[in-house]
Amino acid sequence: VAVTVEDFVVPLCKNLTDKQVAWMNMGLSVFFGALCIGMAGVASMMGSVLQAALSIFGMISGPLLGLYLLGMLFRTSNSIGALTGMIIGLALTLWVGIGGQLYPPTSEMTNPLPLTTAGCTTPNYTTPVPSTSPVT
Known part of the structure; x- marks a missing residue:
């Protein structure tokens, strides 16, 4: 301190x-x-340590990449604008990341959709592509 x-x-x-x-x-x-x-x-x-580390790294690295690219690509950028953008970017990514950890999606949002075609009125016709074999 x-x-x-x-x-x-x-x-x-x-x-x-x-x-x-x-x-x-x-x-x-x-x-x-x-x-x-x-x-x-x-x-x-957060669950596992690896998941926590990856989440925190992801939340922080986005604004850092933006700050790095700002410095590399724009000559007219200044320290006040860079600091403001960095703070706002960190606030937004931390808000989304921590919100995703505190309020995870429900199971109905993460369950995979069924892959069956039962009940479909149009039949699925698949035509194989003809292949030629070399003549020897």
């Missing part, structure tokens, strides 16, 4: 006193602790 404050907060807010930095450290400790507890609760609903 102290690394986060020293590397990200202190350079942005240069006029902070030691007491303010200490309060920020405590506040971020509570925030990161709550975040870890929340992630543990979500992970308990």
Whole structure:
């Protein structure tokens, strides 16, 4: 937590006193602790560890790929737009991913459809393709 404050907060807010930095450290400790507890609760609903890892990687890698491509393909992009797009992209993918874990599709949505043609009025005629065999 102290690394986060020293590397990200202190350079942005240069006029902070030691007491303010200490309060920020405590506040971020509570925030990161709550975040870890929340992630543990979500992970308990995800099933296997591999499925959880793949889900989290999928949720995070989409916005990261978008940020990478933005930097590679557009010269006029700036840090504010990139950060805004990254945050919105992460929020949307986390919303969809966590929502899919908390509210999985019902069994009627995931059962395969029947493959029988019973009850069809039009018969299914299949004509084989004639093949030629080489003459020897």
